[in-house]
Amino acid sequence: MxxxxxxxxxxxxxxxxxxxxxxxxxxxxxxxxAFDAGWGGAVWKTLGQPIQNVSSRFGAxxxxxxxxxxxxxxxxxxxxxxxxxxxxxxxxxxxxxxHAIIASLMVETREEWREIIKRAEDAGADGLELNFxxxxxxxxxxxxxxxxxxxxxxxxxxxxVKEFANVPVLVKLTPNVGDILPHGLAAQAGGAxxxxxxxxxxxxxxxxxxxxxxxxxxSTKSTNGGYCGAAVRPIALHMVAALAREPQFxxxxxxxxxxxxxxxxxxxxxLGSSSVQVCTxxxxxxxxxxEDMIEGLEDYMRAHDFxxxxxxxxxxxxxxxxxxxxxxxxxxxxxxxxxxCIGCNRCVVACHDGAHQCIHIDESGKTHVxxxxxSECVGCNLCQIVCPVPxxxxxxxxxxxxxxxxxxxxxxxxxxxxxxxxxx
Amino acid sequence: xxxxxxxxxxxxxxxFKAALTDxxxxxxxxxxxxxxxxxxxxxxxxxxxxxxxxxxxxxGNIRGSAKTIFDSNILGMSCARVCPVEVLCEGxxxxxxxxxxxxxIGKLQRYATDRAFEAGxxxxxxxxxxxxxxxxxxxxxxxxAAAHRLRRFGHRCTLYDKRDVIGGLNTTGVAPHKMKADRxxxxxxxxxxxxxxxxxxxxxxxxxxxxxxxNERHDALFLGFGLGADSALDLPGKDLDxxxxxxxxxxxxxxxxVDLSGVQRAVVLxxxxxxxxxxxxxxxxxxxxxxxxxxxxxxxxxxYAHEWDAAKxxxxxxxxxxxxxxxxxxxxxxxxxxxxxSADKRPVPGTEHEVPADLVLLxxxxxxxxELVARLDGVAVEWGCIVTDAVGATGRPGVYAAGDCRNxxxxxxxxxxxxxxxxxxxxxxxxxxxxxx
Numbered sequence: 001m002x003x004x005x006x007x008x009x010x011x012x013x014x015x016x017x018x019x020x021x022x023x024x025x026x027x028x029x030x031x032x033x034a035f036d037a038g039w040g041g042a043v044w045k046t047l048g049q050p051i052q053n054v055s056s057r058f059g060a061x062x063x064x065x066x067x068x069x070x071x072x073x074x075x076x077x078x079x080x081x082x083x084x085x086x087x088x089x090x091x092x093x094x095x096x097x098x099h100a101i102i103a104s105l106m107v108e109t110r111e112e113w114r115e116i117i118k119r120a121e122d123a124g125a126d127g128l129e130l131n132f133x134x135x136x137x138x139x140x141x142x143x144x145x146x147x148x149x150x151x152x153x154x155x156x157x158x159x160x161v162k163e164f165a166n167v168p169v170l171v172k173l174t175p176n177v178g179d180i181l182p183h184g185l186a187a188q189a190g191g192a193x194x195x196x197x198x199x200x201x202x203x204x205x206x207x208x209x210x211x212x213x214x215x216x217x218x219s220t221k222s223t224n225g226g227y228c229g230a231a232v233r234p235i236a237l238h239m240v241a242a243l244a245r246e247p248q249f250x251x252x253x254x255x256x257x258x259x260x261x262x263x264x265x266x267x268x269x270x271l272g273s274s275s276v277q278v279c280t281x282x283x284x285x286x287x288x289x290x291e292d293m294i295e296g297l298e299d300y301m302r303a304h305d306f307x308x309x310x311x312x313x314x315x316x317x318x319x320x321x322x323x324x325x326x327x328x329x330x331x332x333x334x335x336x337x338x339x340x341c342i343g344c345n346r347c348v349v350a351c352h353d354g355a356h357q358c359i360h361i362d363e364s365g366k367t368h369v370x371x372x373x374x375s376e377c378v379g380c381n382l383c384q385i386v387c388p389v390p391x392x393x394x395x396x397x398x399x400x401x402x403x404x405x406x407x408x409x410x411x412x413x414x415x416x417x418x419x420x421x422x423x424x
Numbered sequence: 425x426x427x428x429x430x431x432x433x434x435x436x437x438x439x440f441k442a443a444l445t446d447x448x449x450x451x452x453x454x455x456x457x458x459x460x461x462x463x464x465x466x467x468x469x470x471x472x473x474x475x476x477x478x479x480x481x482x483x484g485n486i487r488g489s490a491k492t493i494f495d496s497n498i499l500g501m502s503c504a505r506v507c508p509v510e511v512l513c514e515g516x517x518x519x520x521x522x523x524x525x526x527x528x529i530g531k532l533q534r535y536a537t538d539r540a541f542e543a544g545x546x547x548x549x550x551x552x553x554x555x556x557x558x559x560x561x562x563x564x565x566x567x568x569a570a571a572h573r574l575r576r577f578g579h580r581c582t583l584y585d586k587r588d589v590i591g592g593l594n595t596t597g598v599a600p601h602k603m604k605a606d607r608x609x610x611x612x613x614x615x616x617x618x619x620x621x622x623x624x625x626x627x628x629x630x631x632x633x634x635x636x637x638x639n640e641r642h643d644a645l646f647l648g649f650g651l652g653a654d655s656a657l658d659l660p661g662k663d664l665d666x667x668x669x670x671x672x673x674x675x676x677x678x679x680x681x682v683d684l685s686g687v688q689r690a691v692v693l694x695x696x697x698x699x700x701x702x703x704x705x706x707x708x709x710x711x712x713x714x715x716x717x718x719x720x721x722x723x724x725x726x727x728y729a730h731e732w733d734a735a736k737x738x739x740x741x742x743x744x745x746x747x748x749x750x751x752x753x754x755x756x757x758x759x760x761x762x763x764x765x766s767a768d769k770r771p772v773p774g775t776e777h778e779v780p781a782d783l784v785l786l787x788x789x790x791x792x793x794x795e796l797v798a799r800l801d802g803v804a805v806e807w808g809c810i811v812t813d814a815v816g817a818t819g820r821p822g823v824y825a826a827g828d829c830r831n832x833x834x835x836x837x838x839x840x841x842x843x844x845x846x847x848x849x850x851x852x853x854x855x856x857x858x859x860x861x
Contacts, residue, residue: 073833261485288476292483295480295491296483296484301483341449389447390446390447390450
């Protein structure tokens with residue numbers, strides 16, 4: 001049986017699946033139910049001076065009959081008294097000593113940080129997560145992403161925290177920046193033991209087109225919220241990988257952003273996350289999703305003969321490269337399996353209107369299967385993406401006789417690249 | 425255990441409901457709403473966590489999906505084929521309320537469990553040996569489910585069955601357009617692969633082995649011997665050739681070969697699900713004219729409406745509101761004498777008539793075998809069924825019952841649920857856990 005024990009900057013949990021700091025980790029009763037369901041850790045809903053929320057607070061993208069593929073919220077940090085939160089952390093930690101509880105914190109002054117860190121540690125928190133990422137409401141008050149967007153402020157406050165903290169400190173980074181690197185490095189420079197990313201993306205989820213008000217609507221107005229859910233996963237994956245492959249960046253990562261199942265989690269682990277945090281999918285479907293995540297991860301590890309997470313954390317990072325290092329002479333073309341093709345011709349229209357006009361309807365009328373003009377196919381992949389039948393279109397490598405050559409090698413060393421296809 | 429013959433009349437049947445392809449399964453699984461506290465779970469006698477197993481198909485966690493099914497129902501592979509999902513899980517799918525076709529739960533369950541069998545996945549190990557032994561009478565679904573659960577607890581088990589083949593009605597009675605006998609035996613052997621379950625076939629209780637001997641051998645007994653022979657109708661002409669019990673006929677063509685070449689007109693007497701299985705099977709076996717004769721009509725027969733709809737489509741005809749009063753023929757039956765019945769199923773004088781038939785199958789019930797346990801003090805029998813409490817305990821300590829011999833004849837899935845629950849109760853009895861409660 002593979003060992004799922006996770007260690008992120010010294011925060012140990014029985015598996016790498018943590019609740020992200022958000023409504024599902026708002027109270028002791030919730031977190032305890034989550035641990036019973038199988039979650040390995042929980043980052044408590046951000047603690048600070050309790051706030052007052054508005055209604056409504058959430059908006060979502062409905063797509064192809066699925067609600068919530070993209071999600072946003074304008075909720076703030078905890079609205080519950082701090083002493084209640086800390087008492088529940090204490091009680092939960094006592095009942096679940098092997099599970100990880102990380103206190104997410106957001107306050108302003110050095111003195112406030114000192115005070116809240118002491119209270120979090122007294123309550124038994126295994127680690128702290130500094131919420132430098134919230135992109136709505138709190139940033140207007142000089143906290144959240146207002147801190148995370150300024151590397152010097154990030155570094156300074158992280159430094160304060162490290163002065164006071166005895167447990168591992170993760171800095172939660174905001175994606176609302178042009179380049180994540182300086183922000184990850186600032187956290188590291190401030191002494192952070194690790195980072196977690198991404199927090200939500202500044203967003204307007206939609207507009208009520210009859211009332212002329214953006215969503216979610218609060219009476220006659222709305223505000224920008226934090227975007228999350230499955231749709232943000234590619235952005236999160238990139239930011240995690242960008243830090244993981246940076247040689248100067250040396251601290252562990254807890255990955256967050258659009259994780260819905262075990263497969264998504266594996267992607268984050270392969271790009272360098274030691275643990276993963278989930279919120280939106282739990283909000284949409286409940287704590288019970290973790291059973292499939294654990295089983296799927298174990299099965300994946302068995303299939304690849306991985307005994308522990310460290311055997312594959314970061315395993316895909318070396319393969320994330322600059323464009324100039326890609327092998328231009330590597331060539332693929334589309335192959336359509338006539339036996340599984342159902343004749344929808346979506347590949348035809350996608351190729352004709354969106355790509356390189358190399359997939360054609362069979363004019364003889366003898367078959368419903370389109371054919372690929374292989375001399376024109378550039379191997380772009382669009383047809384495979386639009387095909388509704390799994391496995392029907394495959395991208396097959398062809399041997400064009402050219403040895404591997406990158407653009408950089410071509411420019412710098414004059415290595416020969418293959419002739420362009422479809423560029424006429 | 426003896427093997428099935430290679431040549432069996434049932435082999436000509438094709439699946440009525442085709443298996444899902446990978447593509448179909450993925451599309452269907454993604455349609456499921458993943459309800460919480462879902463009605464489909466409550467509709468399943470074994471309480472399978474249906475939304476979870478379907479979500480696991482959608483995420484590609486097929487192994488986990490199959491385990492979710494087997495955790496509740498170790499015979500989940502055959503139940504996926506034989507369950508009347510139309511009136512159980514799928515009938516209660518919330519999509520029905522929305523006017524949307526329900527999720528194909530049965531087919532998705534078949535998809536996941538078939539993958540498990542193909543891959544040879546096993547999920548359970550026998551518990552540490554408790555030194556206790558349980559004798560299980562009958563080797564059908566109830567006993568298989570019970571024995572598997574008992575082995576997980578570490579109790580040794582012996583199955584006794586009067587037949588040479590195991591699997592009970594799953595092997596001998598299921599309509600072959602749902603499942604063939606070999607599939608049932610494959611499943612039974614997969615269940616037995618947990619180890620530590622001794623199987624003794626060709627043993628009739630209490631003829632070959634007395635209750636006293638069983639009591640000596642075992643620390644607890646589980647009664648899962650099902651139902652007995654087809655009930656007959658004591659009518660004039662009942663001894664003519666060509667009149668036989670439907671369950672017996674079905675068993676003969678599932679386990680061997682029947683010759684229907686001379687049969688032109690078959691009549692099945694009854695309005696239950698055995699009658700509906702029989703008419704559909706006769707027409708598939710090539711009988712040109714197949715008629716179901718029933719005292720009531722389609723609105724009040726006990727057989728499932730979806731089965732009758734399928735039978736009609738296949739060409740079966742019904743002779744509603746008619747009651748058999750005798751058989752006509754010389755040597756072999758040539759017709760069934762009937763009388764019309766009123767709306768309350770009473771004969772209407774003066775309406776006697778004949779329905780031509782050169783084969784008559786009786787599907788008017790099966791004998792209850794409760795009397796088999798007459799020698800066991802403390803075990804009560806009512807209407808032929810063994811009386812138990814909610815978890816299968818009879819009035820005699822250490823003797824439990826489940827399945828058709830307890831419930832009078834329900835679905836395979838009911839037998840599995842009852843067998844499993846009785847096993848949990850037996851475990852408590854054997855380990856004294858129930859004393860603590």
